[in-house]
Amino acid sequence: MFTFTDRHIGPRDKDIKEMLGVLKLNSLEELAEQTVPENILLKNNLPLDKPATESSYLSKLKAIASKNKPFRSLIGMGQYGTEVLAAVTRNIFENPSWYTSYTPYQAEISQGRLEGLLVYQTMISSLTGFPLSNSSMLDGAQAAAEAMRLLLEVRSRDAVKAGKNVFFVDNNIFPQIISVLKTRARGLGIELEFGDFKSYKFNEKCYGALVQYPAANGEVRDYSNFCEFAKNSGALVAAYCDILSLATLKEPAAWGAVCAVGSTQRFGLPMGFGGPTSGYMATLDTYKRQLPGRIIGISVDRLGNKALRMALQTREQHIKRERATSNICTAQALNAVMSGMYAVYHGPEGLKSIAQRVSKYAHIVAKELENAGYKLATKDFFDTIEIIDVDADEIKKKSLAAGFNFFYPKERLKDAKNDTVRISFDELTDCEEAQKVAAIFGISNISQCSNCNEDSVSKFMARETPILTNKVFNSYHSETELMRYIKKLERKDISLTHSMIPLGSCTMKLNAAVEMLPLSWPELANAHPYAPKDQIQGSLQIAKELEKDLAIITGFDACSLQPNSGAAGEYAALKTIRRYFDAKGQSNRDVILIPTSAHGTNPASAAMAGLKIVLINCDDEGNVIVDDLKQKTEENKENLFGLMITYPSTHGIFEYEIKKMMEIIHSAGGLVFMDGANMNGQVGLTSPGEIGADICHLNLHKSFAMPHGGGGPGAGPICCTKELAPYLPGHPLCEETGGKGMEAVSASPFGNALLNSITHAYIKLLGAEGLKKVTSVAILNANYMSEKFAPQYNTLYRGKKGRVGHECIIDCRHFKSEYGIDATDIAKRLMDFGFHAPTLSFPVHETLMVEPTESESIEEMNRFIEAMQVIKKECEMIKNGEYQKEDNPIVNAPHPQEEVCASEWKHSYSRETAAFPLDWVKENKFWPACSRVDNGLGDRNLIPTLED
Template sequence: MNTDAFALRHIGVHEKDLKKMFEIVGVNDLEELISQTIPHDIRLKEKLNLPEAISEHDFLNHIQNLANKNKVFKSYIGLGYHESLTPSVIKRNILENPGWYTAYTPYQAEIAQGRLEALLNYQTMICDLTGMELANASLLDESTAAAEAMTMLYDIRSRQQKKAGVLKFFVSEEILPQTLSLLKTRSTPLGIELVIGDHEKFEFSNDFYGAILQYPGKYGQVHDYEAFATKAQENDIKVAVAADILSLVSLTAPGDWGVDVVVGTTQRFGIPLGYGGPHAAFFATKEAYKRSIPGRIIGMTKDTDGNPAMRMALQTREQHIKRDKATSNICTAQVLLAVMAGMYAVYHGPEGLKFIANKVHDKAKLFSKFLQKLDYKQLNSVFFDTLKIQVNDSMKIKNVAEKHGVNLNYIDENMVSLSFNEATSNNDLKALMSIFSSAKKDKTESHGFKSYANEIDVIPHELKRDSTFLEQPVFNSYHSETELMRYIKKLERKDLALNHSMISLGSCTMKLNAASEMLPLSLANWGNIHPFVPLNQAEGYQFMLQELEKQLNVITGFAGTSLQPNSGAQGEYAGLMTIRAYHESRNEAHRNICIIPASAHGTNPASAVMAGMKVVVTKTDEHGNIDVVDLEEKVNVHSENLAALMVTYPSTHGVFESSIRYITKLIHDNGGQVYMDGANMNAQVGLTNPATIGADVCHLNLHKTFAIPHGGGGPGVGPICVAPQLKPFLPSNPVIPTGGEKAITAISGAPWGSALACLISYGYIKMLGADGVTDSTKIAILSANYIKERLNGKYDVLYTGEQGRAAHEMIIDCRPFKENGIEVTDIAKRLMDYGFHAPTVSFPVAGTMMIEPTESESLAELDRFCDAMISIRKEIDAAIIENPNNVLKNSPHTLAMVTSDNWDFPYSREQAAFPLDFVGDNKFWPTVRRTDEAFGDRNLICTCTPIEAYAEA
């Protein structure tokens, strides 16, 4: 056994297991299975051109050496990013804890009550600080949240505005530059006209439907927007505010002005800078807009016994229902980061947050006073943490600052700004004073300033916060490390994560997130880099990101990669926007038809509409493949205006369609481009690739195929890889230029999106090498076919390839069990009693389950899952439709239920809780019984409301 080989640790199936698996599957070896699964004409002829695999030990040394190339300056650049301090208890018990980072999105609420409570805390924190009625459970970053606000307000325009074709949206010139760039990206395809200007000079004409303001402004000035908001309401103009979360501790909450949306980022609440992400954005609005808010809302409901329970509410997965009518393609969040930010507020409480905000504000006040002593002109009359300073020569300041290891924001040759943060110490303050003194050759000392800091008052009474916040018990109970550690553990025990058992989610690829891939995230030289530092301060990051781009180019067969999209859905959108730009460059802007198979992910049609395209749906045949005849008809009808085909490969049904090359050629012959959804890339790596099948662009879910953990629903990274003709259009950033020579505007706020998380995928590929990533694909396909054969005769598999094989996933049909009164949901809930998370339920076909085991799972775990499914089939056969009082309908069974003095069920407690021998060895207890979805939607409660209020509802 080669203990240096990371592949042996990552791949769960070992050499000794293969003979048994081959016998069950009915092949002699892996190559025979792969040749029966993947069409011969798209197989790669050569091994991937990747460097040889390295050991975990060598990788950790390598990543430390790269980290040392990053120069960690004290950055006061601001612009929406600030150094923060992650409490060690949160870092150790959440960020570094697989019980939190390997969990899946809480679609199965009964085994996710811990995460749901943590997210309910987060939503409460956001509602309290913003003064709004409703918040979602996080978005991707501040800039994308602002864009979501613009499009939501566009969607809810008044009937009169829609009738009159009102399309103008006012953007304050105080907006962050990266946000402005992203607003331009999103507005153009939808025909929204951005008008950028001074909010004090804005004329409230009736051809505007909305406006967005920055609070405080990008260079620190705090404006009183109440009069603006009032006048906007009088003129039927909706107002969004992009707000700094820490400043809201001290400043009037925007909700007090009656605004419609408040967005921002919670990065300041204990989340590392990470060269731009991942960070959890917030989105808060009025309850009147609850049916339009993008993303996920966590709500309260009750379970079967009437006890309080939490679940995802309302529009969850709206894209799969509304499809091309959806107003957002957001299908994920930044759950892990939102949990951390919420716990930061739990740990510090309202008084702790006030202390931190006052500490930051005091340093800004002291430094402003110091600048006056040196005859610098500080231009912000009202500020929280950021000063705007007029200087004779900003480059002179820069030269001195960089010698002191300090970054400021150099606005122009005569203007700089600097933003203080939680990590700014007194010694840091002295260093800043020395920099500005040196630039003036002045030796003014700082002595005596601290004593009168509280006497300097720069925030007028009307802008000071006078409303209370975070009065709920959870924010006032866990202020010692012991208390918070136990609270985090209490919540963790309520969640079933990958550290407990296999999560066999089709299309979601829940594979091992190796410790060696995760460890670098905790290193300061990776965590404390501002996304807008000069490139020479981020040489380690630049090397890693460029190498990752090369790795992904090799794996996909494409010419260029952008790591900027920070989710799979954003990758879809980015890919379509590059196609749009390509057509425009060829004077073919009229090409706006996007053909999408009926089986596609719901985000596909939503992304297409956001990119300004019209969706045409093509049928699938009885085998689950694209109906080629129907596709030909659609292509012929729309040939002149064909922009793109969106295709998932292998298909959403888990099949390698043999006609794929004919399909892609058909699109190209008619002037279109082919976008491949990379959700199922785990079945391609090393065996085929998007370029070989004829695609032009694909997105990759790094949180699926390339081992970034799902984190309970995020972070995700969704880079796009493109063919040569699309490479010039890869997205840029207004502060640090990226992308191609004809780059589209920004897709996310940071130049390289969630750069910190990219370390994980870089490590995954580096440690596996060409052979390892290819073997991972082969074993994923073997494991799926092993499950398929073990369940044969118990469950029908809906779709297979031409030789009867599944790809890396399969769909089992649960609809026949209705004759016994059993629904697919009953099977999903019963699996919890066996210690398993359900596979993907009712997607892409209602009443089915899509199973994907991944290569990380051992044969023993595959067998446990199969044994559970076979046992459940016996329970289904024993169920009687006239008597719903059975073990399936009553699942899941909680500890309280099984140990109750009352047991009114026609089966034993043992059958309920320990249906197979292996269950007792590692029993997981759901903490609530089945949740009532409809009750929660009718009585929406999405904050930590006192239980009495819940009971009244």
């Protein structure tokens, strides 16, 4: 009988034996001994639960999920009931062709999700009134923090000289947003001031402000005078906006804001115990170089056809490193596409109708409450009403008895009075629900509920401009048409459903169906993160069990699931260390050592945390130069914060002096953060704790089976020693996170909490032995491919005993001078074989980093190897003059169907060579959607929205 481990791992036992033979080895254990330093190898298996079968695990998880009670939550606070469209759920959310693709760096095989993200940007621009939007942020709170930073970055030279560093935050903003702002402000040298926007006086030090629209208590406010005052004093205003309200309320660009941020959770995304959602950020074109995150733009391809690509990448961390606009890497691409399709399906009239209906029921109930003698905090609101001078305890008792959750400020907010109740209506509210809510307040009947029209809704700050005018939002309003549109986009993209995606440092492994199934369970999908504790026991149990298992796997004592990406995890870990040193009276420690080979998010995260970066050099073999580390540690001993290091290294090897590095840092009083991007080479064989690190982050969307979603969502939890545990992230609305040492790093207490069940399943189904075998086979596959590449391609770095870790780097640096071909050309040619390229020019320029993961079969690896061999042969044919240097199948790659099937063929090589370079390509041909995209043109002429 096959186990889950057998299903997850690609090579069969006979294949493993064959590959070991190629490497002249007898066992996986022997390979581990030749790859991992002996002094860090674990002597025992991890103390985890025995592996479950798929059916028994699902039964057990169903029982846990059933502990969540199905109350109707009208709590709001950034999380709302929404119609998660079945057509979008089935065709995107549950579709591996969408959720197993990678960030669209290779544009020619990513045109589908690039269009989906451009739809999202166009939607955001239309609703906010700003010409420029990025393609998603991690959540609304982090988007607000990025807006605070953007306004800091765009200060005038005079403002910088004058030391303008005060940022005003209105009091009537969701507390989780304020908490994340507090976390971010210190590292950026920003002073926060809080108060009432109505009475705030801008001073000479204030550079910007944040308001919420509508405000946290539901009030719709006119901020136009406030924005004018800000402008006259040299400050700029950002607005956190409810995206649904903008269908009917005046857009923020129209009343003076220069940046809008928020969340699109209300557009067809489940609450999911707090995430994942999709943050948004829109601003003026003037600030395009300062806008964080990915921007999708329109360019043209080699044939002159319009084509999409990720624009202005030089702003981002993978290029600009510590000088990047942000550390953001993984974002929320899949959720952004889903929200975009929500707008496509409903169209402008449908969205306005939903917004008007939500507001209508809020106004109906509010009017009945006032008629019954209750007092409301405000007369102008969209969906949220705040009742004051009421017995909140009595209302809570009645609401729970009726199956409803409202928001009670006294329970969650400091200094709040016990006489206030807040109710946020949403898309799911209907006449019957409005009657039930009113009944809790003693109102027996709402006479005008069913026939009340939009005239009952306040016209204050009503929108005067049209929304969603583009054709895409006015074309696909039947399910048949939407299904076909989504399928049209899907067919343009390579995902794991087509072939292996051998991206080094990205770990594109199997996302098993059994791990993904529970995401659609209503017990988990409908859980509100701020519901009473007894109603969310299922979600809490999954989170706590996962925290425990991740701590065991990493060799640490504690875990926080709050960071919702790898970069967010890096940042959260550094802030945890910062709080630890502050508590010890060592706030002077601010120097961080980072190897030159580090992923770009490392220096970007360190810069965000306010640290001074000192680079450590690497030798020709890819190892950190220990003497350089020692010297720079000694030079910065008094102020040493610590070391950021990836293990196995970004060069794909296990460095043998890793323990010595830990000792050097610790001897100077510093701490070690281990970047867990390459944990797929560690799990079960060694651990950050065993090695001697103090804290690490994990990419659950790499090593622990969460899908990449075309650029998110992911998760970046952090694990640490017991000494650092008290300083993990907290949350103002949830004590269950366990962290009390600092403010929040994400909007949600448990980050992208709905996804927790994926990694929970992965660990419980594999168990200790399975996890160890996964790591061992991942290392085997990488070494096998490296060995098979050897006749044509040199592996740039190897460990002390000649082995690579879980990935290998192919050296193409001499190709340009020898063949006139570069690594990008090879990446594009691979598309003609149906493959996504390996990681391009990282960590060394003009190289390809290959990571097959444990999930790929020997047959698939052999196909990729054969493709690479053919490309090398084509290079030799160019060198020998058999192909022209300016016209050959590599420099012209990829070859789309339109070109291959055209009546005229203009190349000196055959159509078959272009499209079917090997016989097996014919069996399952993937056609690139366009020819090679012009990157320069797309940057010089940024077009970030769909053209009519």
